Amino acid sequence: MDNISDATKHFVDLRRHMWIAGIEVDLRRLIWQIAVTGKYISAKIHESNRKLAGFKNIYDEDQLALDKSSDQILQSQLRFSGFVREYASEELDSVIQIGKGDEKYYVTADPLDGSSLVDTNLSIGTIIGIHKGPVLSGRNSLVAAMYITYGPLITMVYSAGKGSHEFVLNREGEYVLSSENITLHERGTIYSLGGLRNEWTDDHRRYVEYLEAEGYKLRYSGGFVPDINQIMIKKGGVFTYPSLKTSGKGKLRLIFELQPMAFLMEQAGGMAIDGHTDILSIVPESLDQRSPVYIGSKFEIEKAREYLNASKRKGGLHDL
Ligand code: F6P
Ligand code: MN
Secondary structure (H helix, E strand, O other), X not given: OOOHHHHHOOOOEHHHHHXXXXXXXXHHHHHHHHHHHHHHXXXXXXXXXXXXXXXXXXXXXXXXXXXXXXXXXXXXXXXXXXXXXXXEEOOOOOOEEOOOOOOOEEEEEEEEEOHHHHHHXXXXXXXXXXXXXXXXXXXXXXXXXXXXXXXXXXXXXXEOOOOOXXXXXXXXXXXXXXXXXXXXXXXXXXXXXXXXXXXXXXXXXXXXXXXXXXXXXXXXXXXXXXXXXXXXXXXXXXXXXXXXXXXXXXXXXHHHHHHHXXXXXXXXXXXXXXXXXXXXXXXXXXXXXXXXXXXXXXXXXXXXXXXXXXXXXXXXXXXX
16 A cells, blocks of 8 residues: 555545554554544543643542543553553553453553643643563564644554554544655754753754754754654654763653654654664663654754764763
8 A cells, every 4th residue: 555545535544544554453453542542631631721730620539640640541441452461651660461461562651741831732742652572672572653642633643664644633533644654855944952052962062053054943842742743744854852961861761752753753764863873773771761862854863973973983072
């Protein structure tokens, strides 16, 4: 299948898309179930009325913080689904078994990424990785990834290794195909910079100065999902959360945030590196391992590698 939207024109819903794409039946049911769970998380965000921390509902009952309740919604939807053996989430300290033990898939989640933006009404999101083995090891185990954005619209981008595709939730509650086989240009026009400038390394600063001299426009919301989504939908650009002087591994988490996004970005023709190595080639040693990241279209990521390798060649200024 190359381009089903040409054949079927206006309306292709998520289930139909995955079926025509020939995605394995359990995997497509799982992706569907997670996409539907996005609707419940979105309902929870609405119910919270922009309060991130615990609050009282209309019955005067204490409510969980939004990120915790999003985690519980995901967990309860996936538990005994028949597809998921284990579940790992940014909200939990360890991997938990949620199936009977004979299921095929292992799911990782950042249930509510960017949750501190809730009160500002900026977009936030959910990031999911689907692995085929218990050892969560990037390229060796990831079979699918997806993210959902909760913004003016709810959108969802998924890949099961056959391109990255965007869907928009319509008023009838259906995920309708809006962008099939997202394909980044070789080079984009936007840059998104995490980390305080006075904590950047010299190599990183020089790279940013290069981007600025080239006229890149700054786009940074403080939410990883919408910032990555912007690069996907505008078909190019770069997001960085680099190695900092006070935190050599940057901020973002490999298993929950970076590897799923790297999977989606590669499937869209982009790249993701930690400055030197592909994000998907890193085998995480712990669940909450962090990594610096440079993710986006090929030109900017290759350029980042050049700048970050510069001081390595000169004898090394900092250690990733
Ligand atoms: O999950 C961590 C996160 O909130 C990301 O969504 C976002 O990209 C990043 O942190 C923002 O970090 P900072 O507040 O340092 O810019
Ligand atoms: Mn996050």
